[in-house]
Amino acid sequence: MTKSSDGNLVSSVTLKSGSTVACGKVVNASGPRALATAQMAGISLPVEPRKRYTFIFDAADRLDRDLPLTVDPSGIHVRSEGKYYMAGCPPDDDPAVDYDDFGFDHSLWENKVWPAVANRIPQFERVKVINEWVGHYAYNTLDQNAILGCHGKVANFIFMNGFSGHGLQQSPAIGRGIAELIAYGEYRSLDLTPFDYQRIESQRTIIEQAII
Ligand SMILES: Cc1cc2nc3c(=O)[nH]c(=O)nc-3n(C[C@H](O)[C@H](O)[C@H](O)COP(=O)(O)OP(=O)(O)OC[C@H]3O[C@@H](n4cnc5c(N)ncnc54)[C@H](O)[C@@H]3O)c2cc1C
Known part of the structure; x- marks a missing residue:
């Protein structure tokens, strides 16, 4: 400019x-x-880029109704996504990242997201991740x-x-x-x-x- x-x-x-x-x-x-x-x-x-993770999963025991956006006190959110479900979360430490850093932390599902959603919703004990991605929030600090x-x-x-x-x-x-x-x-x-x-x-x- x-x-x-x-x-x-x-x-x-x-x-x-x-x-x-x-x-x-x-x-x-x-x-x-x-x-x-x-x-x-x-x-x-x-404003800085911060990673936010998204997981799409299927549940063996489906809920008998749509799940509206539900926010767990841990900060994890989950809702229906068509015939599947979608959960998302920030990483535990939440630094600014490089503009081109879309590296994925696969441990987040096992260690953080799945335990939280299964604790909140017992039907989510038996689930299978079918897609996942990470995006950047334009985070106003x-x-x-x-x-x-x-x-x-x-x-x-x-x-x-x-x-x-x-x-x-x-x-x-x-x-x-x-x-x-x-x-x-x-x-x-x-x-x-x-x-x-x-x-x-x-x-x-x-x-x-x-x-x-
Ligand atoms: C995982 C995730 C989940 C989200 N969930 C929700 C939600 O449920 N509800 C909700 O409301 N929002 C959600 N958001 C936020 C929402 O996506 C953003 O707030 C929204 O996209 C911001 O729109 P924007 O046009 O400001 O920026 P962007 O959509 O990021 O668009 C910015 C554009 O600018 C372009 N650009 C950057 N630099 C330059 C340059 N120098 N020259 C030319 N072009 C440039 C980029 O290529 C891009 O196309 C989510 C975001 C993420 C990452």
């Missing part, structure tokens, strides 16, 4: 292809790589909530970051809100100002109790 001479605007973005795009506004929607993108404009952001709106100094740099594992469900509202911010300079449908980037600078947190 190149900035205006006073440093208050991003004036252009250079793509991987080498071509340059002049910009009126820049929206940082780069998920777990949000910090790397912000740094291109000289901006800091408390301040308060695990979205960071939105314009930067105070680099005025045309807009944040849509730090969703910390619940961005999909918020995306319709946030997409509309940011579109309004770009088109009208303000939110019109929903007031998203509590999530402004300014709260990062003033360390004002928005804490939710039931984050997974």
